Amino acid sequence: MSKLRLPLHEKVAYGLGNFMPTAVTATGGMAMYFYTDVAGLSAAFIGTLLLLVRVVDAVWDIWVGRRVDATRSRFGQARPYLLWFAPVLALALVLSFSVPPLEGAARTVYYVLAYVALWCAYSLIQIPFQSMMPMIAPDPDERLRLAGVNSLVQFVFVIGCSAGFPILKDVLSDGVPAQGFQLAAMLFAGLGLLFTWLCFAFVRERVPPMSGPRAALKADLRSLLASRAWRTGVLAQCVLGVLIGLPLSSGVYYFAVVMGQPQLIGPFMGLGGIGLVLGVIVSDQLTRRLCKKRVYVGAMLSGAVMLSAMLFGGADRLPLVFALALLSNLCLGISAPISYSMSGDIADDIERREGQRVVGTLVATINFASKVGSGLCSAIVGGVLSFTAYQAGVAAQAPMAQQGIVALMSVIPALMALGVAAVMAWGYPLGRAQLQQMNAELTQRRTAQAA
Structure with missing residues (x-):
């Protein structure tokens, strides 16, 4: 089982399942701008709301992860969720980028409900999708190769979503920004539905669920908390969520206010996607x-250097800004396959030590940590904009507001990258030798159980 090599078409098909979650997270970089400058909500309120919704989302994510672990069907444990809930996420994405004919408190309530629905539906796709990786590829090395193809396909989608969404919402707006956002979201939702169903059709789960009754939630959480690899992974993923979200959320402000060229946000995001x-x-x-752990730490340290150098960018140094975007995203791209494969490695480590497979619950906690990081990112952006007296819809901002936006693109994400590197270097215990030994033990155990 552990020596199985996956065909390329199945790896690519698995990568197609990234489109819908990527569309949600990549367009999330425009969400703050949409809510403040199109929907007319305050930056401080939206930043706080996004964080609070993510925290409440914790209970929902754990429930979804538990359901994945408990699911038994002819389609497998995780694949059925891609079939059933892709239309729900597509609809929620469109509603989140629509301006209803409501005013005041009613409009605020609408966006609260739409945003909650969006991220609940996101979990119903993302958690099963990520849980499939160790079910598809039992071997850690093959899992890393699958994660590599998955990341490659995903970042092609990142280029399309991050660069294409700002362009599409302008092309389709016909002078009405709200219309442009809604039509662009509808197009992305349709493509996401198609690609998610293709992933369902061509990917196969190979690791059968463990026999016997499911352990109680308390026992699963105890197994997670006892794992040093899990504790490290959760903390690193949370900080990484902040790191990834900061340039996406503040890039539109950076080019509109600091650079004075808002039309360059699309090419900037596109070049960053090429770097990934x-x-x-x-x-x-x-x-x-x-050793992939050492590669991961080195990539984060290099990324911190590139991000901090953004302090020296400016409207008269456009080539430097684009070069640093390319290099910093290249470093982030180096770490991406390793980060994706980490959940499967941690799940195998827990199975080896505890004799219990908690893939869905584990992925739910990792996914929640990423959401908390994304929520913290939104709160940081909203807090910095409010503290520096940013005025929505005003082209000429005060120097303090411009400095705050520059910090969101440079110093703050650089500190996040250093934090991830430190956490992984001193806390994560699964290096190459440990993974090889673990794979050998699990292969023998699973073969014996199957017999």
């Missing part, structure tokens, strides 16, 4: 020769 793709290619070569 190149990073995945480099990551595959590095992890074939070096």
